[in-house]
Amino acid sequence: MNIQDQKHLNLQSDKSTGSLSNQDDDVTFIKESSVKNLLNWTDCVDAMESALVAISNTSQKSDSEPFSSQTPRTFTFAGNKGVLLTMPGYASNYTLNSVTGSDKKHSTLSCKLVTSFSGNSQLNPAIPGILGTILLFNSDTGKLKAIVDGTEITAWRTAAVSVVATKYLYCDMNLKNLDGNIVGKELAIVGCGTQGRIHALAMLNYFPNVFIKVKLWNRSLNRAEKLKKELNALFPEIIIVIADSSILCVAGADCVVTATNSSQPLFELKDLKENVHINAIGAGTNHHSELAMDIYQSSSVYIESYIGLETELKGIKEYVNGEVGEIVAGKKFLHKIENSKNVTVFQSMGNAIEDGVMANMIYQKFMKN
Ligand SMILES: NC(=O)C1=CN([C@@H]2O[C@H](COP(=O)(O)OP(=O)(O)OC[C@H]3O[C@@H](n4cnc5c(N)ncnc54)[C@H](OP(=O)(O)O)[C@@H]3O)[C@@H](O)[C@H]2O)C=CC1
Ligand SMILES: O=C([O-])C1=[NH+]CCC1
16 A cells, blocks of 8 residues: 555554553554665564564463464455455564664554455556555554555565575575675576565575575566666676576576466476575465475475464475474474485465564654654
8 A cells, every 4th residue: 555645544643652541542654655764674584583483482471472373364355356365463572673672572463454466567557466554553452553554564574584484494504604705605586576576685685695696587578687687786796697497597596486476386396406495485375386296295394374374275284394483483493304305495475473563663663763
């Protein structure tokens, strides 16, 4: 949602403290351009690490431990044109270290409303296929306190979650302890739409000195060319090439991102080299169609939340080894598959807690400014 005129909505953007007073009637509206100005990769990745830990703890075990509660999201289909998702969630006792320090604990009650209309890219002018709005409620009273544009948040939080997954699941190299040397890895971006683009930016910005080459593939060439131009200007030291097929794109890659609406597998296990980490993002309501089934069968597979597993990932349920948050929190060690290529897969779906934590992070920064 990009509403320019907040008076039109009869909302006030007075930077009130969000205190518990009954007179606190104002609803803060944070529009897309303000959200954009407040986003950076350090804050987003830090917030998503906290969110993933809260997701993996679904009951309150102590006064201080992060936890969350959520129901499966709902899907309301608008004929065959698109779908509206509702994503409610509550996260408690989590920190936003880089924004409010490690002592301040946050609780957030939120609901994201997000539409997915894949035909939007064909409009003239094109608009994003995924459009979102996040409602933030006072978690002590239930009263609405902010409406935060969720389109940029959805893009950034998805890529930031993939960065966290890459940090913890990519076993070939400890990306957490970079020593400043060029590591010389290859990144493959399969699908150069909104998600492919933001993932390329997230990976290259957050892991400097790691990737020396990026291979891009997109069904229609013009989007790959556009992204190549953008990346060349931002990262002149990195080699950026366009691959002729999705299989050629992943050949030789160390880290792969898939971000398409493809209902058919884009590559198989035989197309990958050993020790590859894959962030599988796309394919909308059919989340696991981008990768061939033999990849899931012989890889260590992690997801954001078991809640979505039951309803949205039935087809690969038996191959899932855990939640990323369980690894981050040290509750589980990375599962290794004997006699395998040692491939790790982060199967992304998107999760309500990530949206609530991100919207609160933006709200905290907006109120401070
Ligand atoms: N996991 C998560 O949290 C999230 C997942 N998503 C999902 O990620 C995917 C991409 O979203 P987004 O980047 O916003 O969408 P965009 O519309 O910006 O991009 C869609 C991409 O998919 C490609 N594509 C579409 N159909 C096919 C096909 N049959 N075969 C190969 N490529 C195809 C498009 O190619 P072309 O340019 O040729 O049309 C384009 O590269 C969607 O499935 C979306 O639902 C989105 C947000 C969050
Ligand atoms: O989590 C999310 O916002 C979405 N996942 C797929 C489409 C939108």
